[in-house]
Amino acid sequence: MGQPAAQHQQSVQHRVTRPRHDANSGAGRGAMPPPSKNGRHAPAGRPPPAQPRRRMASRDAAERAAFFARREAAAVLRRVLRGDASRRAAGSIKSLVYSPSVRNKRATFALVCQTLKYLPILKEVLASSGVLTSKWKKQEELIYVTAYDILFGQETAASGSVEQLIMLHKDTIMDALEKMCLRRKVHSVEDLVSKKSTVKPKPRFLRVNTLRTTTDSVIEELNKIHKVDKDDVVPDMLVLLPGTDLHNHHLVTDGKVFLQGKASCMVAVALCPKPGWKVIDACAAPGNKTVHLAALMNGEGSIIACELNKERTKTLQHTIQRSGANNIETINGDFLDIDSNDPSYAEVRAILLDPSCSGSGISTERLDHLLPSHSRGDQDDASTSSRIRKLSAFQRKALSHALSFPSVERVVYSTCSIHQAENEDVVNSVLPLASSLGFELATPFPQWCRRGLPVFEGSEHLLRTDPEDGLEGFFIALFVRKAAADAAKPSNGGLGVSKQVRRRRSGLMAFSSLRLSRMMLCSTRGVWGR
Numbered sequence: 001m002g003q004p005a006a007q008h009q010q011s012v013q014h015r016v017t018r019p020r021h022d023a024n025s026g027a028g029r030g031a032m033p034p035p036s037k038n039g040r041h042a043p044a045g046r047p048p049p050a051q052p053r054r055r056m057a058s059r060d061a062a063e064r065a066a067f068f069a070r071r072e073a074a075a076v077l078r079r080v081l082r083g084d085a086s087r088r089a090a091g092s093i094k095s096l097v098y099s100p101s102v103r104n105k106r107a108t109f110a111l112v113c114q115t116l117k118y119l120p121i122l123k124e125v126l127a128s129s130g131v132l133t134s135k136w137k138k139q140e141e142l143i144y145v146t147a148y149d150i151l152f153g154q155e156t157a158a159s160g161s162v163e164q165l166i167m168l169h170k171d172t173i174m175d176a177l178e179k180m181c182l183r184r185k186v187h188s189v190e191d192l193v194s195k196k197s198t199v200k201p202k203p204r205f206l207r208v209n210t211l212r213t214t215t216d217s218v219i220e221e222l223n224k225i226h227k228v229d230k231d232d233v234v235p236d237m238l239v240l241l242p243g244t245d246l247h248n249h250h251l252v253t254d255g256k257v258f259l260q261g262k263a264s265c266m267v268a269v270a271l272c273p274k275p276g277w278k279v280i281d282a283c284a285a286p287g288n289k290t291v292h293l294a295a296l297m298n299g300e301g302s303i304i305a306c307e308l309n310k311e312r313t314k315t316l317q318h319t320i321q322r323s324g325a326n327n328i329e330t331i332n333g334d335f336l337d338i339d340s341n342d343p344s345y346a347e348v349r350a351i352l353l354d355p356s357c358s359g360s361g362i363s364t365e366r367l368d369h370l371l372p373s374h375s376r377g378d379q380d381d382a383s384t385s386s387r388i389r390k391l392s393a394f395q396r397k398a399l400s401h402a403l404s405f406p407s408v409e410r411v412v413y414s415t416c417s418i419h420q421a422e423n424e425d426v427v428n429s430v431l432p433l434a435s436s437l438g439f440e441l442a443t444p445f446p447q448w449c450r451r452g453l454p455v456f457e458g459s460e461h462l463l464r465t466d467p468e469d470g471l472e473g474f475f476i477a478l479f480v481r482k483a484a485a486d487a488a489k490p491s492n493g494g495l496g497v498s499k500q501v502r503r504r505r506s507g508l509m510a511f512s513s514l515r516l517s518r519m520m521l522c523s524t525r526g527v528w529g530r
């Protein structure tokens with residue numbers, strides 16, 4: 001290639017569309033301490049040019065912001081990569097970034113996503129440039145983030161030993177990048193980056209927490225700056241434009257609204273617990289559906305929220321606290337170990353079972369396409385099928401257990417999976433038991449067009465949501481005990497039922513007549529033949 005380093009560097013760098021992220025914004029970072037003095041000096045041999053004070057100060061602030069953003073991003077990236085490698089993710093990229101411990105969420109999110117996008121390239125060039133020696137291996141995630149940021153991001157570089165390491169090797173790395181482009185016959189580094197990241201923007205859904213506020217007052221407040229609509233299916237659900245960022249909005253931090261997807265909210269609504277009932281949320285963390293149940297019950301009655309994982313139980317408790325619900329008891333334990341014949345559960349009337357699943361219905365939202373396992377194509381391998389087999393065995397056990405509670409009238413089984421093995425097959429396998437215990441499948445949201453895959457008679461009662469509907473891929477099955485369903489018919493006078501239950505019942509009654517027209521509508525859209 002033989003061109004001078006600076007010119008050469010420019011030729012590669014300028015062919016890269018610099019991704020824009022606002023790690024430099026410094027939002028929320030004003031109170032942070034500066035990096036250690038010895039980590040912040042101008043590159044050797046180049047005295048800082050004389051600059052007006054204000055420009056120096058703003059450069060210092062930018063460096064400080066970049067320094068901290070890279071370290072926050074590296075901590076998240078470490079958890080993401082370890083979870084992906086062990087296939088036991090501690091959470092999605094988003095949930096890790098939006099955990100309370102991350103201060104500059106927006107910058108961290110952008111840096112993590114961009115670093116993941118460039119990771120295969122970074123690994124290769126850092127290895128060939130001899131940067132990742134055993135000494136630096138311990139900080140490899142920080143090296144990836146910093147290398148991404150300096151090479152393709154914002155170039156604010158001077159502070160921190162890892163920043164200096166990358167600056168020291170920058171020319172060699174750019175050289176390796178140039179060679180890589182030549183070898184792969186592409187014009188720019190951007191052409192080397194995975195293009196699988198096209199996520200179709202979805203509306204921003206949010207659920208109003210009616211334990212703390214009213215839907216009308218939230219609309220009034222949000223309307224000042226956002227376009228807000230009421231959802232036509234889920235009560236107290238609002239729809240905003242895609243990309244509306246409300247993570248730091250006081251309505252969210254105060255627990256007045258929850259940033260919860262529409263499909264996820266349909267689960268608790270399908271269970272439709274009455275105020276005053278005793279309800280179990282069997283696999284509860286992080287608790288979005290638990291607190292939704294509490295809101296639907298107007299905070300009356302009691303909810304037992306069971307969660308196996310200790311750390312996630314803490315998150316569940318945090319969610320409950322944020323919601324203001326005070327009728328929820330948490331159990332850190334195995335739902336399968338709860339004795340359904342224990343007198344303390346004799347009055348449980350509804351169970352929501354949203355067990356661990358493959359999450360294949362939310363893989364796009366979870367940004368799984370950015371993970372190394374995805375680019376290796378691990379999704380199709382034998383370990384995935386074995387994982388799904390294990391999951392569905394647990395799901396079957398848990399669903400059978402839920403049906404075994406003596407007074408339970410309504411059981412909702414839900415997943416965020418698109419796999420038949422975790423959905424229709426699980427339901428089908430428990431049908432004989434369900435029927436022997438007096439349960440039958442009921443039809444949640446009868447007006448909803450997309451139903452279960454037609455793999456057994458009765459699967460039309462099941463509900464699926466799909467990215468085609470602009471939603472995540474969810475699955476909902478509702479079991480109702482026949483005696484309870486009969487008692488709920490209007491002929492009993494409908495004593496003491498809430499307006500919502502009555503509305504819902506009339507929906508169920510209307511099902512038969514609706515069904516024919518709906519099936520005709522569905523068949524024209526090809527839903528059954530997917």
Ligand SMILES: C[S@@+](CC[C@H](N)C(=O)[O-])C[C@H]1O[C@@H](n2cnc3c(N)ncnc32)[C@H](O)[C@@H]1O
Binds near residue numbers: 283286287290357
């Ligand atoms: C899909 S998540 C539940 C999400 C939750 N319903 C929500 O909407 O926020 C499944 C949860 O079940 C927990 N879990 C898995 N096996 C369990 C078991 N045997 N008993 C109780 N919880 C379990 C997992 O740790 C995980 O937190």
